[in-house]
Amino acid sequence: LLDLRRRSLLNYFSVYCLSVFTSGKREKSKVKRTKNVPISDAEWEDMLEGFDERSYLNARRWKPGDDPYTLYAFNQRESERIPSNRCVCVCVCVCVCVCWLPFTCHLSVNFHLIHEIILVDDFSEDESDCQLLTKLPKVKCLRNNKREGLIRSRVRGADAARAAVLTFLDSHCEVNKDWLPPLLQRIKQDPTRVVSPVIDIINMDTFAYVAASADLRGGTGTFLHLCDDREKLLTTPIIAGGLFVIDRSWFNHLGKYDTAMDIWGGENFEISFRVWQCGGSLEILPCSRVGHVFRKKHPYIFPEGNANTYIKNTRRTAEVWMDDFRLYYYSARPAARGKSYGEVELRKKLKCKSFKWYLDNVYPELKVPDDSDSQSGVIRQRQNCLELRTVEGQDFPVLTLAPCIGKEGVPAINQEWVYTHGQQIRQQQHCLSLSTTFPASQVLLLPCNMADGKQRWQKSGTHLEHLVSRFCLDSEMALDGMDSSRMLVISPCELSAYTQRWEVPFS
Structure with missing residues (x-):
């Protein structure tokens, strides 16, 4: 202006x-005028x-x-x-x-x-x-x-x-x-x-x-x-x-701009999602x-740096408005994980529509990423690989560690895993998951559910870190003990633990 x-x-x-x-x-101004013309x-x-x-x-x-x-x-x-x-x-x-x-x-x-x-x-x-x-x-x-x-x-x-x-x-x-x-x-x-x-x-x-x-x-x-x-x-x-x-x-009804966002960056996405999802x-x-x-x-200074401010603002937008689709944001911007974004109470007050509604009704031409371009392969620990095994009488398959049996660089079907955009480790319709997040909790194979945070994993160096518990995938109990008690678990992450080191096909 x-x-x-x-x-x-x-x-x-x-x-x-x-x-x-x-x-x-037009409201009456509080400033007195000599002429109301x-x-x-x-x-x-x-x-x-x-x-x-x-x-x-x-x-x-x-x-x-x-x-x-x-x-x-x-x-x-x-x-x-x-x-x-x-x-x-x-x-x-x-x-x-x-x-x-x-x-x-x-x-x-x-x-x-x-x-x-x-x-x-x-x-x-x-x-x-x-x-x-x-x-x-x-x-x-x-x-x-x-x-x-x-x-x-x-x-x-x-x-x-x-x-x-x-x-x-x-x-x-x-x-x-x-x-x-x-x-x-x-x-x-x-x-x-x-x-x-x-x-x-x-x-x-x-x-x-x-x-x-x-x-x-x-x-x-x-x-x-x-x-x-x-x-x-x-x-x-x-x-x-x-x-x-x-x-x-209408601007006031929507809650104006999100004043918890700093300086500049991301407000175009935030105000756009807010208007559409809240009835405008x-x-x-x-x-x-x-x-x-x-x-x-x-031409002006960002006290926390340009990139950090933009990531904070856009992460806040993703957390408030994008529901489970925010995982695609983190896939595109891994640096945003773990950044502070403040408290989010905006959407609860306005009772707005879901982000899926926005995609279906406002932006149907936007292609939501699928797993067709995801990285896949074996998850190896020396000569052994993670394997999905079907057990008679059980509703879900079990996760085991077994000798790698692929031939000429082609992995066995039950030893090939996909790392999805939603940070899931998946084979067919089952994903690595947990029922509890205590140390030594067993890693299970459950139906994939993008909304379940206990199915989210990330590579951290040579380790596979569970994002909710911050523990790492551990094969110690799968290598030792009786056949009936062999299982993959989560344990506090230790850089020196060889049972937590994995070769994975994704970054």
């Missing part, structure tokens, strides 16, 4: 709050002309050798050079005007739709920047008293808003002509919709505006008609986490376009 052409503005994360006055939903477009233009934009943008004096990418990871000098009300050509219409909010928004929207513009200063080095922008009409500034990050800053801005509809925009965005009315129209028709524009590309070096594909036909006069008639083509399983319009009451829907409207500067790196 902010013009990022001054030195500290990148530290602001902002909320752009709007109200459709004709909906009759919306500002006309002409009056707005007069007030904007009173703001010295050029002086504001030229506050920095560039010196020979200065790197324009240092502060914001994009070409700041080029950003300051171009006019805020420049015209760009995009593929869906002829040479339309765009603007950097909040400057010269009169080129992009009917001002009676705007109730307020809230800027959130996330503890930037220069707090005067945000205050300077309050000279613009309807602009308010909030300053955090410590670094909160993108997610919590957006929530603070939303909590301060008084309009019926919220629009979240990143600070490095440029809105296109007539971008707002079609978004508001969809919210007015159904307040549980969360609607995003098509996100165009702004080159970080030249600031050239490049239109993204939206598969549109017709001119600007047919945009709203297209939005109505092509609803099935507009729904999307995931939206960008910080560029959308949402009814404020997501749309991208091809008749609304907003440009976004895509950078190659983050």
Whole structure:
């Protein structure tokens, strides 16, 4: 939402709050006004002309050798050079005007739709920047008293808003002509919709505006008609986490953003799963376009590191919303295992649908990984291999350790095991499992159940570690003792124990 052409503005994360006055939903502001009359477009233009934009943008004096990418990871000098009300050509219409909010928004929207513009200063080095922008009409500034990050800053801005509809925009965005009315129209028709524009590309070096594909036909006069008639083509399983319009009451009902997530990363998945699974829907409207500067790196610091913060946030998303399918997340991101992700009470309060419902109804084209590409082979300990053995009179087969009997590199059928994406060790429909997790508990073969945490194993060096008990697969009792008592068990992991060392076909 902010013009990022001054030195500290990148530290602001902002909320752009709007109200459709004709909906009759706007709340009364606590601030007293001399006139309870919306500002006309002409009056707005007069007030904007009173703001010295050029002086504001030229506050920095560039010196020979200065790197324009240092502060914001994009070409700041080029950003300051171009006019805020420049015209760009995009593929869906002829040479339309765009603007950097909040400057010269009169080129992009009917001002009676705007109730307020809230800027959130996330503890930037220069707090005067945000205050300077309050000279613009309807602009308010909030300053955090410590670094909160993108997610919590957006929530603070939303909590301060008084309009019926919220629009979240990143600070490095440029809105296109007539971008707002079609978004508001969809919210007015159904307040549980969360609607995003098509996100165009702004080159970080030249600031050239490049239109993204939206598969549109017709001119600007047919945009709203297209939005109505092509609803099935507009729904999307995931939206960008910080560029959308949402009814404020619905946003609050959903629990806002997850404020236990830090700084940046993963909020797009979290808010998308939450909306769909809790009764809403997501749309991208091809008749609304907003440009976004895509950078190659983050210009701000992650206190715990970029990768650690992203893993924490995405693991929290997986644990809250993905049910048993979270195991596929851990399969794709093994580093996430064991990372802290905080308490999760969100979904219980909202009584939302399952992730399987989301996959079946929202994203059926997504291919859920199966075990066809899983690693398989024998699990060997010297000359012996794990073996499934059927015993007459017993409901389930038993797990034993027997001499390896494969020929020419082809394992025997009952000695070949598959390691699944769900971290199960499986043969046919049976998986290595436990009934209890005490030391010396017998390892059983039970029907595979993805929801059963006692069937999850991982390779840890030369050991096979049971994830729930944190004990290791041990053959000591299978090698010693009477035939009737030979069995595989779990025991406290010991690096020196040769009975816990295995050669496995998976990593």
